[in-house]
Amino acid sequence: MADSKSVLFKIRRQGSPHTSPHWEEFSLAWHPGMNVISSLMEIARNPVTRDGKPTTPITYDANCLEEVCGSCAMLINGTARMACSALIDKLEQPVRLEPLSKFPIVRDLAVDRSVLFENLKRAKAWVPIDGTYDLGSGPRMTMEEQEAAYPLSRCISCCCCMEVCPQFNEDTGFVGAATISQVRLFNTHPTGSALKRERLAALMGDGGIQECGYAQNCVEICPKDIPLTRSISEVGGAVMKQAIGDLFRK
Amino acid sequence: MATSPNIIVVGGGLAGLAAVIKIAEMGGHVDLFSIVPVKRSHSVCAQGGINAAKNLKGEGDSTWQHFDDTVYGGDFLANQPPVKAMCDAAPGIIDLLDRMGVPFNRTPEGLLDFRRFGGTLYNRTAFAGATTGQQLLYALDEQVRRYESEGKVTKYEHWEFLSAVLDGNRACRGICAMDLRSMEVRTFPADAIIIATGGIGAIFGKSTNSVVCTGSAQSALYQQGCYYANGEFIQVHPTSIPGEDKLRLMSESARGEGGRVWVPKASGDTRDPKSIPESERWYFLEEWYPKYGNLVPRDVATRAIFKVVYEHNLGIDGKPMVYLDLTHVDRKILDRKLEGILEIYEKFVGDDPRDTPMKIFPGMHYTMGGMWVDFKQATNVPGIFAAGECEYQYHGANRLGANSLVSCIFGGFIAGPAAVQYARGTSAAATNGHFDTERKHQEENNAMLMKSEGDENPFRLWQELGELMTKNCTVIRYNKNLQETDGKLVEFLERFRRINLSDRTQWANTSVVFARQLYNMLQLSRVIAQGAAMRDESRGAHYKPDFPERDDKNFLKTTKASFAPDADEPKFEFEPVDVSLIPPRPRKY
Numbered sequence: 001m002a003d004s005k006s007v008l009f010k011i012r013r014q015g016s017p018h019t020s021p022h023w024e025e026f027s028l029a030w031h032p033g034m035n036v037i038s039s040l041m042e043i044a045r046n047p048v049t050r051d052g053k054p055t056t057p058i059t060y061d062a063n064c065l066e067e068v069c070g071s072c073a074m075l076i077n078g079t080a081r082m083a084c085s086a087l088i089d090k091l092e093q094p095v096r097l098e099p100l101s102k103f104p105i106v107r108d109l110a111v112d113r114s115v116l117f118e119n120l121k122r123a124k125a126w127v128p129i130d131g132t133y134d135l136g137s138g139p140r141m142t143m144e145e146q147e148a149a150y151p152l153s154r155c156i157s158c159c160c161c162m163e164v165c166p167q168f169n170e171d172t173g174f175v176g177a178a179t180i181s182q183v184r185l186f187n188t189h190p191t192g193s194a195l196k197r198e199r200l201a202a203l204m205g206d207g208g209i210q211e212c213g214y215a216q217n218c219v220e221i222c223p224k225d226i227p228l229t230r231s232i233s234e235v236g237g238a239v240m241k242q243a244i245g246d247l248f249r250k
Numbered sequence: 251m252a253t254s255p256n257i258i259v260v261g262g263g264l265a266g267l268a269a270v271i272k273i274a275e276m277g278g279h280v281d282l283f284s285i286v287p288v289k290r291s292h293s294v295c296a297q298g299g300i301n302a303a304k305n306l307k308g309e310g311d312s313t314w315q316h317f318d319d320t321v322y323g324g325d326f327l328a329n330q331p332p333v334k335a336m337c338d339a340a341p342g343i344i345d346l347l348d349r350m351g352v353p354f355n356r357t358p359e360g361l362l363d364f365r366r367f368g369g370t371l372y373n374r375t376a377f378a379g380a381t382t383g384q385q386l387l388y389a390l391d392e393q394v395r396r397y398e399s400e401g402k403v404t405k406y407e408h409w410e411f412l413s414a415v416l417d418g419n420r421a422c423r424g425i426c427a428m429d430l431r432s433m434e435v436r437t438f439p440a441d442a443i444i445i446a447t448g449g450i451g452a453i454f455g456k457s458t459n460s461v462v463c464t465g466s467a468q469s470a471l472y473q474q475g476c477y478y479a480n481g482e483f484i485q486v487h488p489t490s491i492p493g494e495d496k497l498r499l500m501s502e503s504a505r506g507e508g509g510r511v512w513v514p515k516a517s518g519d520t521r522d523p524k525s526i527p528e529s530e531r532w533y534f535l536e537e538w539y540p541k542y543g544n545l546v547p548r549d550v551a552t553r554a555i556f557k558v559v560y561e562h563n564l565g566i567d568g569k570p571m572v573y574l575d576l577t578h579v580d581r582k583i584l585d586r587k588l589e590g591i592l593e594i595y596e597k598f599v600g601d602d603p604r605d606t607p608m609k610i611f612p613g614m615h616y617t618m619g620g621m622w623v624d625f626k627q628a629t630n631v632p633g634i635f636a637a638g639e640c641e642y643q644y645h646g647a648n649r650l651g652a653n654s655l656v657s658c659i660f661g662g663f664i665a666g667p668a669a670v671q672y673a674r675g676t677s678a679a680a681t682n683g684h685f686d687t688e689r690k691h692q693e694e695n696n697a698m699l700m701k702s703e704g705d706e707n708p709f710r711l712w713q714e715l716g717e718l719m720t721k722n723c724t725v726i727r728y729n730k731n732l733q734e735t736d737g738k739l740v741e742f743l744e745r746f747r748r749i750n751l752s753d754r755t756q757w758a759n760t761s762v763v764f765a766r767q768l769y770n771m772l773q774l775s776r777v778i779a780q781g782a783a784m785r786d787e788s789r790g791a792h793y794k795p796d797f798p799e800r801d802d803k804n805f806l807k808t809t810k811a812s813f814a815p816d817a818d819e820p821k822f823e824f825e826p827v828d829v830s831l832i833p834p835r836p837r838k839y
Contacts, residue, residue, distance in 0.1 A: 015755060015757065016757045016758070031494070033493060033494045034494055035493075035494065035495060035598075037495045038493075038494035038495035041495055041709070044709045044760075044761075045707060045709040045710050045713065046707070046710075047752045047753075054752060055752070056752055056753035056755070056761070057709070057752065057753060057760060057761055059758045059759075059760050061286075062461050063286050063290050063291075063292070063460045063461050063462055064290070064292065064294055064295050064460045064461075065460070065461065065493075065495055065496045065498070066295060066496075066498050066499070066594055066598075067594070067597065068294045068295060068381065068384055068590075068594075069286070069290040069291075069292075069294050069295075069460065070289070070290055071286060071290050084495070085597045085598065087598075087600075106431055106758050107431075107757060107758035108758075110758060113287075114287070114407075117287065117289070117395070120392075120395060121395055121398065121399045124396075124399075125392060125395070126351075126392035126393060126395060126396045127349070127350050127351035127389075127392065128396070129346075129349050129350055129393070131275060132271055132272065132275060132346055132663075134342045134345070134346075135345070135346075135349065136345060137345045137348055137349075137362075138345065138348030138349040138350075138351075139349075140359075140360035140361065141356055141360055142356065142360050143355075143356045143357075143358060143360075145356075146353050146354070146355060146356045147586070149353040150353040150378060150379055150385075153353050153378075153385060153388060154379075154381060154384070154590075156294075156384075157287075157289055157290075186351070189351050191349065191351065192351055
C-alpha cells in the first residue's frame with residue numbers, strides 16, 4: 001500500500017501487436033500538481049518498476065497537454081479520458097492505465113485511431129470551396145448559428161465516444177458519434193450543405209447511423225461536452241427522410 | 251522538368267497545410283510528413299485569434315497600421331517588405347477561412363467580430379471563441395482531407411523527418427525519414443521540400459509548446475548547411491499557468507477582453523484576492539503604461555512582471571506569480587468569448603476564473619528566430635523552403651499576439667507556389683546514389699544510439715538542458731551566464747555520447763526517437779546562447795541589463811548562424827535589415 005508520500009501506478013504493457021500484455025507497477029514520489037502525463041514523463045527519466053526492476057519508458061501518444069489536440073486518450077482507472085487533464089490528486093490509487101480497448105494496439109498505451117480520419121473522409125467532412133483565390137467574404141451567419149456550430153467544431157478526435165459505445169465494434173462496423181456529429185456540423189453550414197445528400201448517403205446501410213443503440217455513453221464521456229446525442233437524432237432524422245425520399249424517387 | 255511536381259511538406263500545422271492546399275490547387279502532388287496526425291499539430295494550441303485589418307469597428311484601421319504595429323512591435327528587426335505583404339494579405343486570408351467554415355464569433359449583424367490584442371490600439375483580432383488555432387487548423391485539415399481523398403495528397407503520419415537528401419551540388423532531392431512505429435528509415439524523392447515544423451519549446455524543457463516542438467528538423471537542416479537566423483530572439487509569454495509537465499498558455503485574449511494584471515501592494519499579503527480592496531492592489535501595467543495598459547507587447551509585459559516579482563518582491567505568497575483578473579467581466583461574455591481557456595484553467599488548476607483571479611507567470615512561448623529564408627520562403631539550400639514558426643521572417647525581435655496564425659498561413663501560401671515554381675524549373679538529379687548514402691548514414695546513427703552503453707538517461711539530460719536554457723537564455727541575459735551556458739552545452743554534448751537507452755527494441759521505441767531530437771536540441775541551443783552573447787544591445791525580447799538600449803548602429807542586423815562541421819559549432823555573420831518602408835524610431839509604449 002502506498003503511503004501518503006507516494007503514488008502507485010499499474011500500467012498495462014504490451015511490446016507490440018504480436019506480443020501478449022502484462023502489468024507493471026510503479027511508485028513515484030508525490031508532489032503537487034501531478035497528472036498522468038507528468039507521471040509518465042517521470043517514469044521515462046527513471047524507468048524502474050516498483051520492485052526495483054529496470055524496464056523501458058512507456059510508449060503513449062501525447063502532444064499539446066492542454067486537452068485540445070486529442071492525442072492522449074487512454075483508459076484511466078477503467079474510464080476513457082485524456083491523460084493530460086487527469087490530475088493524480090483526483091484519482092483513486094493504484095492509478096490503472098490501459099490503452100483504449102477498441103482500437104488496434106501499437107505499443108503500451110498507444111493505439112491506432114486512424115479509423116476516425118477514414119470515416120471523416122467518407123463522410124466528406126469539409127466545406128467544398130471553389131478555391132483559395134480571393135472570392136470575398138464568407139456567408140453571413142447570425143450569432144445563434146455560430147453558437148450552434150462552434151461546440152460541434154470543437155471535437156478533438158480523441159475517440160472516447162467510440163471507445164465507450166457498445167455498438168462500436170467489428171461486428172457492426174458502426175461509424176461512431178464523432179463522425180455523425182461532424183456530418184451535422186457541415187450539413188448545417190450554408191456552403192457545406194451542398195454535399196448534404198452525399199454525407200447522409202454515407203451514413204446509410206451497414207455501419208451507418210442505424211447501428212446506434214441510444215446507449216448515450218458517448219455524450220456522457222465526451223471531454224468537450226459536445227451534444228452528440230442531439231447530433232445523432234438530428235442526423236438520424238435527416239437520413240431517414242432522405243431514405244424514404246429515395247424510395248419514392250426510384 | 252516536372253510538369254506535375256512532387257513536393258514534400260514536413261509538418262502538418264497551419265503553415266504546412268496552407269502550403270499543401272496551394273500545391274494541390276496548382277496541380278502538384280504532395281507527400282505530407284508529420285510526427286502526429288496533422289489534426290493534432292501544435293497550431294491547435296493557439297487561442298486568442300488572428301490579426302487582419304478589416305476595419306469593421308469604424309476605427310479607421312488599415313493594413314498599413316497593422317504593418318506599422320508589427321514592425322514597431324518587433325523593434326525594427328524584421329525585413330519590412332514581406333511583413334507589409336503579409337499585412338496586406340491578412341484580410342483576404344480571413345475571408346478565405348470564413349468561406350472554409352471557421353466558426354468565427356459574430357456581431358449582432360452577422361459580421362465577423364474583432365477584439366483587441368497586445369501592441370495595438372485597434373480591434374483587429376478575429377477569433378473563434380478562445381480556440382482560434384484549433385478552428386483554423388481544422389478548416390485547413392478538412393480541405394487537405396478533401397485533396398487526400400482525390401489522390402493529390404499522400405499523408406505519412408507517425409513519421410519523423412531526419413534529414414534532407416542533398417546531391418553533389420548540395421541541392422535538395424528529397425528527405426530521409428523514420429517510421430515511428432516500425433522504426434524503418436527510408437528516403438523519399440521530391441522536386442522540392444517545404445519545412446513547416448513549428449517551434450522549439452522543448453529546448454527550454456517546460457514551455458507552452460506541444461511535445462513535438464523540439465526544433466529537431468530545423469537543427470538537422472542547420473547542421474546540413476541551412477542558415478539559422480535570429481536564434482537569440484525567444485518570446486516569453488507573460489501569462490502562462492505553471493505546471494508539472496508543461497506551462498499552459500493563458501491567452502492574451504483574456505486581457506483583450508478586459509483582464510487586469512495586479513499584485514497586492516503589501517509584500518506577503520496572504521488574504522483571499524477577492525477580499526483585497528481596490529486601493530490595496532497594484533495594477534502595475536496600467537500604472538506604468540497608461541496608453542496600452544494591460545495590452546503592452548509581450549516582452550514588455552513579461553519584463554514588468556519579472557520586475558514586480560523579483561525586484562519589488564511582490565509575487566503572490568512570495569512565489570513567482572501574479573494575478574490575472576477577469577472576475578469583473580460579465581460571465582456571459584466570458585463564456586461566449588473565452589470559454590476554451592477558462593475551461594483549461596478550471597480543469598488544470600481547479601479554480602473557476604470567473605469567480606477568482608487566476609495565478610499566472612511568464613513562460614517560454616515562441617521563437618521569433620528560425621530558418622533563414624528569402625522573400626519567397628526559400629532557404630539558402632536550393633530546393634528547401636520553410637514556412638511558419640520554424641522560419642524567422644515576420645516578427646523581428648518580438649512577435650505581436652495573433653500575428654503568428656496569419657504569418658503561418660501567409661508563409662505557407664507563399665512557400666507552396668514558390669516550391670512548385672522551383673520544381674518546374676529544375677532538372678532531374680544526375681544520380682540516385684545520394685539517397686542510399688543518406689539512409690545508411692541515418693541507420694548508423696540509430697544503431698550507434700541503440701548500442702551505446704553509457705550512463706546518461708536522455709530524459710534526465712533534457713531536464714538539465716531545459717533548466718539551463720530557461721535560466722540564462724530567456725527574459726534577462728548576461729554575457730557571463732551566456733558564455734557559461736555555451737560551455738555547459740559543450741559538456742552536455744560530451745555527455746550525450748555516453749547516452750544509454752533503456753529501450754532497445756525495434757518497435758515504437760520512443761527513447762531512440764527522443765535521443766535523436768535531444769542531440770539536435772543541443773546543437774541548436776548553442777546557436778541561441780552564442781547569438782544572444784554576441785548581440786550587445788537590448789531589442790524586443792532580447793534584454794541585457796548591461797546594454798539596456800537598442801543599438802541600431804551596430805545591431806540593426808539579422809544574425810545568421812551556419813554550422814561549421816569541422817569545428818562542430820556555429821559560426822556567425824550579420825546581414826543588414828531591409829528598413830526601406832518605415833524608418834526605425836525609438837520603441838516606447
